[in-house]
Amino acid sequence: MRPSYNSRAVVTGAGSGIGRAFALELARRGGEVICADISLSRAQETAALIGTDAHAVVCDVARREQVEDLALFAELTFGGPPTLVINNAGVGIGGKPVxxxxxxxxxxxxxxxxxxxVHGCETFAPAMKAAGEGGFIxxxxxxxxxxxxxxAPYNVGKAGVISLSETMAAEGVRVxxxxxxxxxxxVxxxxxxxxxxxxxADTLMRITGFTPERVAADTLNKYDRGRLYVVPQIDAKVIWRLKRIAPALYTRTLGLLGRLAPQETHELTGV
Ligand SMILES: NC(=O)c1ccc[n+]([C@@H]2O[C@H](COP(=O)([O-])OP(=O)(O)OC[C@H]3O[C@@H](n4cnc5c(N)ncnc54)[C@H](O)[C@@H]3O)[C@@H](O)[C@H]2O)c1
Structure with a gap:
């Protein structure tokens, strides 16, 4: 059984990057996809790339009522709950000390x-559990x-997402x-x-970054095999192992490297 095939899927942040790659790959695998994004025009671009088996909707995942509306839209569109929810929407933040x-x-x-x-998991889980099928990425x-x-804000948020996913897995959810x-x-x-x-970030992204298409396809394949963690790149795998083998040494070394990096002026770029 390969649940990423012929799915009824909801992807948040589907208007760009990894979310768009997930949406396109799911469609390639025969799925019907709801492309949700805070930017309707970005979501529509992704849906247009897919064609008839895609729906574009606006949804700010930070707003609980908009995620609840997204779940209602999915229920109506699919005639039941989705079989796969990809909680992908996210933003970059960095450069300032606590x-x-x-x-x-x-x-x-x-x-x-x-x-x-949290909004995505808490809102979609009940109907998916009741239907007896479905899972989350x-x-x-x-x-x-x-x-x-x-x-810090990025690290803390992502640590929370890992912990939430581990907890759901322990509760018997496919995640x-x-x-x-x-x-x-x-990003x-x-x-x-x-x-x-x-x-x-731009330099590292250009030199070491994987393409979103590769990450999306690899993640869906591992989801099909029931894997909890997907740690795609070699540098991520090294960090993962070092942190477990020698956590205090890892943190001290990282702090030293951080202090060697250029100091910041604290003005913002972007949004
Ligand atoms: N690109 C990387 O190097 C990298 C590495 C690790 C994790 N991630 C994570 O991957 C996910 C996808 O990011 P990406 O790299 O594709 O970035 P991206 O900026 O290319 O795409 C993010 C999408 O999310 C949408 N979005 C932003 N705020 C939203 C909100 N409140 N509600 C709904 N949609 C919103 C944006 O409009 C955009 O279409 C994020 O969670 C990010 O933290 C990215």
């Missing part, structure tokens, strides 16, 4: 990156266990949590990331 971040940025980042996934990041300096390092998307330019952190 104490200089400000609660506005904390709220913004956690509202989307953590609460967005939650998009976290290697940042969720890597804990790199100057990225896969995706934890990549860099993927070639708009750095669209986020609240300081200028020097954007330069670092």
């Amino acid at each position: 104490g200089n971040i400000g609660f506005d940025d904390w709220n913004w980042a956690l509202g989307i990156n953590l609460w967005g996934v 939650n998009v976290a990041s290697a940042a969720g266990f890597g804990a790199a300096p100057l990225m 896969t949590v995706l934890c990549p390092t860099f993927v070639k998307t708009n 750095a330019v669209d986020g609240r990331i300081t200028a020097s952190a954007t330069t670092i």
Whole structure:
């Protein structure tokens, strides 16, 4: 059984990057896909790339009532609950140490990156459980266990997504949590990331980043095999193992490397 084939799927943040790649790959696998995004025009672009088996809707995942509306729309469109929900929508934030971040940025980042996934899981789970089928792919990041300096809101949100996914798996839900390092998307330019952190992220993304298409296909294949964790890149796998073997040494070394990085001026780029 390969549940990513012929699915009735909902993908959040489907208007760009990894979300768009998930939507296109699901359609290639015979699925009908609801492409949800905070930007309707981006969602429509993805749906247009797919054709008749796609639906574009606007949904800000940070807003619980909009996720509840998304679940109603899915129920009506599919004639039942989805068989796959991909909680993918997320934003980049980085470049400031704790104490200089400000609660506005904390709220913004956690509202989307953590609460967005909580909204998706809590809202869709009951009908899927009642139907006796279906599962989730939650998009976290290697940042969720890597804990790199100057990225606290991002790290905390993604750690929460990993923990939520692990808990759901322990409760018997089919769930896969995706934890990549860099993927070639708009996440750095669209986020609240300081200028020097954007330069670092852009460079690493260009040199080490996988394509979103590769990450999406690999994740769906692993979801089909029932894998909880997808850690696609070699650098993410190294971080994953080091953190488990020698957590204190890992954190000290990372802190040292962080202090060698160029110091920040704290002005924002992007949104
Ligand atoms: N690109 C990377 O290097 C990388 C690495 C690890 C994890 N991720 C995660 O992958 C996921 C997808 O990001 P991406 O890299 O494809 O970025 P992206 O910026 O290319 O795409 C993100 C999409 O989410 C949408 N979005 C933003 N806020 C939203 C909201 N409140 N509600 C609904 N949609 C919203 C945007 O409009 C955009 O279409 C995110 O959760 C991100 O944190 C990305």
